[in-house]
Amino acid sequence: MHLFLADSDATESLGQALARTRPAHAVVHLRGDLGAGKSTLARALLRALGVAGAIRSPTYTLVERYPVAGGEAWHLDLYRIGDAGELEFLGLDEGAAVLWLVEWPERGGASLPPADLVVSLQVEDSGRAAVCEAGSPEGERWLARVAAEGQLQASVAQTG
Template sequence: MSNTFSQHLADEAQTVAMGARLCKYIKDGAVLFLHGDLGAGKTTLSRGIVQGMGHKGKVKSPTYTLVEPYELNEVSIYHFDLYRLGDPEELEYMGIRDYFSPEAICIVEWPEKGRGFIPNPDLNVEMAYDGQHRNITVSATSERGQQIIKQLGQDA
């Protein structure tokens, strides 16, 4: 069984669609670490996940607030953007551990800035430039993550 899933994303619409596809398999909770350069599509993918779970409003990057919560009927989603985090210890003051319940979906952009204060992910998601397009690689880092990858592969 493969522990990775990769796909070429031609445009923003395909990136959003990939997030909506992914949300089908993380609806029971997961921790996702999103990696990639600025503008690589991390927030766009997050928008697809959040809207795919039923959110009807805008999905913005929580660059200045650090976390944007989405309390939906069947799931709580917490979208973190740690890009501007000065010191990972700041996460303790905001009660970071309270967000990471087993049934919550936690999407973390720039997770390396919170090292030591956030739990290990179920999935590492790498977003990379390919000219004007993007490539996404999703890697499992837990048993839960492996189940998600398996389902993604079967859905391809």
């Protein structure tokens, strides 16, 4: 799924659509350069899942945990880790979270569970280009639900 997100509202709309259609358990890898909108997307998704109060960036803490329906969502930012082995010290048990939102997943390597969905963001003109790709059969079903829902198309432009 290729999208053009004209502004932060469109990025938030994508996060909301992903939240409305998410599976019971999912791993999302958020890729893109600094300032591409990864944290904006993660915050919108978490907010749409009912997270109240502050949603802090995990830039310095590496992981923030939030209660969501069915369990806990983990938002990770791995930009500052030097080696994937550092993840062992975070106490991440693959089965403990119902949702993983991982920024800079390439730095976590094989220490991370495989992605159900990969969202790649890139600054383009005055907005952002977003490419959503399934990484598993569950991810394929997830993207199909987003497309079938139709609400996302009202706020973002689909591209090639």
